[in-house]
Amino acid sequence: MYCTSCGMYLTAHEKVCSNCGKSIYERPKQRFVPPADIEYEKGFLLKSQREECFIGENYEYYHSQWNHLEDRESKLSWNWAAFLFGPVWFGFRKMPAPVLAIMGMLVGLDILAYLSDYQHPYGRVFTVLILTLGLSLWILMGLLGNYIYFKYAETRFSQMNRSSMTPLEKREWLKAKGNTSWAGAFLALVLYLLYLSVTIYISI
Structure with missing residues (x-):
């Protein structure tokens, strides 16, 4: 929406x-009417x-978390969704690279576990x-979910700034x-369940 006094583009939460x-509730002396085809860069x-x-x-949650990360110059802030759902959360937030990286690490750990001799004392350790x-x-x-999401968003913002698109575009x-994708979450879940199935089959 736009400020009715000066025409500045405002987000939905700004009062x-x-x-x-x-204030957006203040009645201006002369109401600003934004042009039909012009957005304000x-x-x-x-x-x-x-x-x-x-x-x-x-938005409010991640905006707050990202501000905390910048203020403290830290990479750590707790995200329950990333901890509980792991790669599924990353898929839900449209981040395929972390999904593949996590699955790769899980497979790597399983391969190491498979190659170790469990009967041997050192193998058990x-x-x-x-x-x-x-x-x-x-x-x-x-711990790193919010930071990874923040850096992913910054990459997208950088791509946007280098483009010649109009503000509306x-x-x-x-x-x-950005936003969320249930399809992405579903694909990540399928990939994770496939990994679990293979792991269980090999261990039997």
């Missing part, structure tokens, strides 16, 4: 215009507006170590590249 400071380039277009669902690494991987997903592009 006060970041440009002129007027300056307004859209505000960080919060790019993030809102890209994140979509649960090695197997326990591998299981511990597997659990640590899920904990790391919970940029909004639509960010919504298409």
Whole structure:
């Protein structure tokens, strides 16, 4: 939406215009009517507006988490969805690279466990170590999920800034590249269940 006083593009959660400071509920002396075919590049380039277009669902949560990461210059902040659902959450947020990387690491750990001789005392210790690494991987997903998502969004913002698209096209592009995807979550879940099936079959 637009500020009725100055015409600045505002996100859905903004109650006060970041440009002129007027409340969206304040009745202006002369109402601003945005042109039908013109979007305001300056307004859209505000960080919060790019993030809102890209994140979509649960914008307030991720916006807050990303700000904390920047303020503390840290990579760590807890994400329960990433910890509980792992690659499925990454698929839901349209991040295929982390999904494939996680599956690759899980397969690698399983191969190491398969090659170790469990009957040998050292083999048992090695197997326990591998299981511990597997659990640590899920904990790391919970700790680094927000940071990975933040860096992925920054990559998309950089791609958008280098393009010659109009502001309206940029909004639509960010919504298409970001937001959520149940199809992506389903594909990640299928991939994970396939991995589990193969692992169980080999271990029998």
